[in-house]
Amino acid sequence: MLQAVQKFYAKSESVRAYTMLSPALILIILLMLIPMILMLSFSFFTQISFVEIDYTFTIQRYIDFFQKNLLVTLLIKSVKISFLVTLVTLLTAYPVCYYIAFYVKKNKMLWLVMLTLPFWTSYLLRVFSWKIILGTKGVINSSLITAGLLSEPLTFLMYSETAVIITLTHAYAAFALLPLYVSLEKIDFSLIEAGRDLGLSRLEVFWKITFPLSMPGVIGAILIIFIPTVGDYVTPALLGGTDGRMLSNMIQAYFGKINNIPLGAASATIMLFTVAVVTMVVSYTTKKLTQRIS
Amino acid sequence: MEQKNNTLLFYTLLYFVFLYLPVLFLPLFSFNDSNFMSFPLSGFTTEHYEEMWKSTNLHKALWASVKVGVVASVVSTTIALFAAKAFARYKFRGENISYGAIMMPFLIPEIILAVSILVIWLSLGFKLGLVPVTLGHILFCTPFAMLILIARIEGFDFSLEEASRDLGENAWGTFYRVSLPLYLPGIIASLLLSFIISFDEFILAFFLTGSDATLPMYMWGQMRFIQKLPHVLALGAVIIVFTTLIVLLAFWLRNLGQGKDKADFGIKIHE
Amino acid sequence: MNNSFIQINQISKHFGNVKAVDNVSFEIQEGEFFSLLGPSGCGKTTLLRLLAGFEYPTSGNLLLDGSDITALPPDKRPTNMVFQNYAIFPHINVEKNIQFGLRKLGLTNEEIRERVNDVLSLVKLEGYEERFSSQLSGGQRQRVALARALVRQPKVLLLDEPLGALDKKLRDEMQLELRTLQKNIGITFVFVTHDQQEAISMSDRVAVMSEGKIQQLSTPNELYKNPHNIFVSDFIGETNFLKAETKSKDGEHINVSIEKLGEFKIKNSLNISENSSDVICSIRPETMMIDKEKSDWDICLEGKIKQTSYLGEITKFYIETKEIEKIITVSSQYFDNQSFKNNDCFISINLDDISLLNKK
Numbered sequence: 009m010l011q012a013v014q015k016f017y018a019k020s021e022s023v024r025a026y027t028m029l030s031p032a033l034i035l036i037i038l039l040m041l042i043p044m045i046l047m048l049s050f051s052f053f054t055q056i057s058f059v060e061i062d063y064t065f066t067i068q069r070y071i072d073f074f075q076k077n078l079l080v081t082l083l084i085k086s087v088k089i090s091f092l093v094t095l096v097t098l099l100t101a102y103p104v105c106y107y108i109a110f111y112v113k114k115n116k117m118l119w120l121v122m123l124t125l126p127f128w129t130s131y132l133l134r135v136f137s138w139k140i141i142l143g144t145k146g147v148i149n150s151s152l153i154t155a156g157l158l159s160e161p162l163t164f165l166m167y168s169e170t171a172v173i174i175t176l177t178h179a180y181a182a183f184a185l186l187p188l189y190v191s192l193e194k195i196d197f198s199l200i201e202a203g204r205d206l207g208l209s210r211l212e213v214f215w216k217i218t219f220p221l222s223m224p225g226v227i228g229a230i231l232i233i234f235i236p237t238v239g240d241y242v243t244p245a246l247l248g249g250t251d252g253r254m255l256s257n258m259i260q261a262y263f264g265k266i267n268n269i270p271l272g273a274a275s276a277t278i279m280l281f282t283v284a285v286v287t288m289v290v291s292y293t294t295k296k297l298t299q300r301i302s
Numbered sequence: 303m304e305q306k307n308n309t310l311l312f313y314t315l316l317y318f319v320f321l322y323l324p325v326l327f328l329p330l331f332s333f334n335d336s337n338f339m340s341f342p343l344s345g346f347t348t349e350h351y352e353e354m355w356k357s358t359n360l361h362k363a364l365w366a367s368v369k370v371g372v373v374a375s376v377v378s379t380t381i382a383l384f385a386a387k388a389f390a391r392y393k394f395r396g397e398n399i400s401y402g403a404i405m406m407p408f409l410i411p412e413i414i415l416a417v418s419i420l421v422i423w424l425s426l427g428f429k430l431g432l433v434p435v436t437l438g439h440i441l442f443c444t445p446f447a448m449l450i451l452i453a454r455i456e457g458f459d460f461s462l463e464e465a466s467r468d469l470g471e472n473a474w475g476t477f478y479r480v481s482l483p484l485y486l487p488g489i490i491a492s493l494l495l496s497f498i499i500s501f502d503e504f505i506l507a508f509f510l511t512g513s514d515a516t517l518p519m520y521m522w523g524q525m526r527f528i529q530k531l532p533h534v535l536a537l538g539a540v541i542i543v544f545t546t547l548i549v550l551l552a553f554w555l556r557n558l559g560q561g562k563d564k565a566d567f568g569i570k571i572h573e
Numbered sequence: 574m575n576n577s578f579i580q581i582n583q584i585s586k587h588f589g590n591v592k593a594v595d596n597v598s599f600e601i602q603e604g605e606f607f608s609l610l611g612p613s614g615c616g617k618t619t620l621l622r623l624l625a626g627f628e629y630p631t632s633g634n635l636l637l638d639g640s641d642i643t644a645l646p647p648d649k650r651p652t653n654m655v656f657q658n659y660a661i662f663p664h665i666n667v668e669k670n671i672q673f674g675l676r677k678l679g680l681t682n683e684e685i686r687e688r689v690n691d692v693l694s695l696v697k698l699e700g701y702e703e704r705f706s707s708q709l710s711g712g713q714r715q716r717v718a719l720a721r722a723l724v725r726q727p728k729v730l731l732l733d734e735p736l737g738a739l740d741k742k743l744r745d746e747m748q749l750e751l752r753t754l755q756k757n758i759g760i761t762f763v764f765v766t767h768d769q770q771e772a773i774s775m776s777d778r779v780a781v782m783s784e785g786k787i788q789q790l791s792t793p794n795e796l797y798k799n800p801h802n803i804f805v806s807d808f809i810g811e812t813n814f815l816k817a818e819t820k821s822k823d824g825e826h827i828n829v830s831i832e833k834l835g836e837f838k839i840k841n842s843l844n845i846s847e848n849s850s851d852v853i854c855s856i857r858p859e860t861m862m863i864d865k866e867k868s869d870w871d872i873c874l875e876g877k878i879k880q881t882s883y884l885g886e887i888t889k890f891y892i893e894t895k896e897i898e899k900i901i902t903v904s905s906q907y908f909d910n911q912s913f914k915n916n917d918c919f920i921s922i923n924l925d926d927i928s929l930l931n932k933k
């Protein structure tokens with residue numbers, strides 16, 4: 009019997025691989041897949057009272073979602089803010105990665121560790137530190153008033169979309185820096201030299217060689233920033249005020265204070281659906297783009 | 303390699319300021335003798351630290367976070383070690399799908415993971431608390447741990463394990479005498495970084511803790527009271543210093559191992 | 574001496590649709606230096622790994638010294654392996670590497686020390702006990718790998734291209750050394766290589782493999798002189814192939830018409846059938862003679878030298894003739910191209926040097 013089992017094992021790499029993967033896969037199934045399916049099914053139920061839920065199937069919660077202007081507005085705003093954050097993060101991080109990949113000669117790893125180090129400190133605290141900077145009595149306002157440049161604090165800094173975008177750009181910097189750096193670092197420098205040798209200007213070399221070759225990093229960065237920022241809760245809660253509030257804050261409210269779990273579940277499902285659509289669109293267009301380039 | 307570009311260098315340094323400056327305000331104001339975080343600074347004090355440390359709720363939250371972090375990092379690193387080994391070692395059908403599935407918690411907005419676990423946990427009639435938080439953290443840390451470990455194991459020369467089998471060690475002996483010592487820097491890096499992720503994690507804890515607050519939850523509670531803010535600053539400063547040290551240690555370990563890799567497994571000949 | 578020390582019975586190993594080893598059977602004698610030779614991807618390494626226990630055969634079985642080892646894991650087999658990249662454990666020193674496999678043999682500390690010292694002197698590595706893999710040269714690593722395997726006193730030593738990573742001079746030295754070592758200790762060696770010169774110079778017997786099958790198993794001399802098929806003839810050394818057609822048999826000989834040269838009576842050692850066009854003739858470059866004058870050999874052709882390459886001990890001539898379609902390669906120790914007027918030459922062939930082969 010034991011020998012039969014041994015034989016079975018020895019014969020198949022797949023069996024060995026899946027044995028080793030099974031704890032991770034079970035974890036995903038039990039703690040992600042099944043809970044998400046359950047959440048999806050809750051979005052088809054109705055909350056009757058504070059504790060009671062009617063388990064008959066209805067798509068009313070999705071209708072509710074789209075009938076509530078607030079929720080649709082928040083969804084659109086979440087996507088818009090995430091889009092802006094992704095764009096700003098990419099644009100600001102790209103030159104830094106470019107510099108480290110092509111100009112830094114010694115201790116590249118040290119530069120990279122230094123770049124990603126702030127990312128590992130508490131997310132909550134990083135967001136909080138922006139509150140210190142942008143607050144009504146915060147660093148910027150108090151400095152400007154002390155210097156005599158202002159008499160009244162700038163109120164638009166705090167509790168606004170701008171505050172949320174700045175903070176998220178800071179918070180998700182590492183997610184852009186790492187994939188961008190990796191893809192730039194992989195580029196064979198002789199390709200760039202060849203481009204120069206064939207008479208292209210620096211700018212042309214960048215647009216025709218470097219940038220297309222760094223596309224995998226750009227795509228990676230887009231997805232890895234866009235997805236979590238759509239669902240971000242802490243930043244809008246601390247810095248957004250009413251102006252900067254995002255869909256997550258409402259989801260939290262449905263699961264918390266308001267206690268409408270089905271509507272919360274429907275909102276979460278719609279958020280997930282939005283993320284999936286964006287992921288597919290980004291992957292598809294970039295695939296088309298890279299095909300055209302090559 | 304390009305020669306020099308001072309504009310880019312200047313920009314890069316500016317970016318570093320953008321990354322670091324906000325975080326450094328926490329320790330700065332934590333020593334400021336005022337309840338407001340504004341300039342000019344009024345005076346040096348360590349009073350906030352003393353006040354902060356007096357809170358018994360803080361001690362409880364700290365202990366809760368440590369417990370959750372240790373369990374989450376050990377369990378997720380163990381699960382991730384097997385998974386990383388499978389991906390680095392074998393070619394099998396469904397490899398990409400399995401990889402994608404295990405990376406999913408990393409790609410789904412955290413709030414969705416949190417509410418999903420919340421729904422199933424309450425439906426099963428369980429009480430919220432540190433157990434569901436720990437489970438959530440294991441789910442969330444596993445992809446990170448796997449990425450770190452795959453990076454470590456991918457350059458690994460598997461003929462070393464075969465050599466051990468060939469020299470009479472069974473699977474466990476091989477793991478203990480060959481694989482474990484060679485993976486160790488990666489395993490420790492994974493343990494440390496998973497611990498930090500769990501220790502700092504907010505969203506899952508926010509939905510799942512119930513009344514047993516973790517440290518981030520405790521801070522969140524304190525942030526609402528303006529008079530408590532200096533304590534948050536002091537606590538935040540301590541946490542930042544502590545996590546920075548651990549992360550630096552993890553990076554150092556990881557690179558230490560990789561440097562050795564290059565020296566030892568440099569020659570790889572293919573038929 | 575046990576003539577069927579290792580028995581390989583109808584062994585196949587498939588990876589998906591790829592038949593890495595395809596129904597192979599042969600035997601290896603005790604104390605033999607046996608080589609598995611073939612191009613990359615021919616299945617030789619898979620066969621060696623099957624012997625070591627790293628792969629489990631799709632079908633067939635393996636016997637070692639009379640007992641079935643097919644299902645035994647590597648740690649339970651009396652075989653040890655020298656890996657292609659040596660696989661020296663990087664986290665422990667040379668001495669610990671060599672002791673690694675002794676833990677479970679139930680030896681006393683005294684015996685362990687003795688064995689390690691013996692094997693260190695055998696591979697000439699005394700004084701290197703404290704070194705780590707990263708502090709050793711390629712040749713030294715190879716010796717550590719050898720010592721680590723031999724210290725367990727295996728019944729069979731498996732070697733997977735152990736000389737591939739060394740530079741040419743060191744490789745030649747190690748070839749001689751390995752051969753001497755094997756004869757001295759008398760352990761059966763199974764040696765995998767893609768280098769035909771290496772296999773021929775070291776082995777008692779060689780199995781030439783291609784596409785998962787044994788193409789020929791014989792002594793090195795036989796392999797060179799009497800290749801069994803076109804693959805072996807081509808893979809071992811260099812050769813010229815000539816179009817041919819068999820006619821009628823004549824005892825141990827057969828009449829063959831070769832290109833436009835005419836009909837000849839050639840030894841039919843492979844017992845090739847009559848009136849077949851599925852055959853080919855092979856002539857080694859060094860068996861032919863190139864000269865300015867006509868000779869009285871069995872065949873003598875007039876030709877023109879198209880190209881020469883000087884290789885030190887020999888010179889290769891590439892010659893065009895009227896009778897043979899392809900350019901023929903002839904190697905010679907005597908001439909340089911200065912000797913030939915207008916590049917005109919004669920090449921002479923002995924019928925004994927022509928081997929007749931099946932095309933498939």
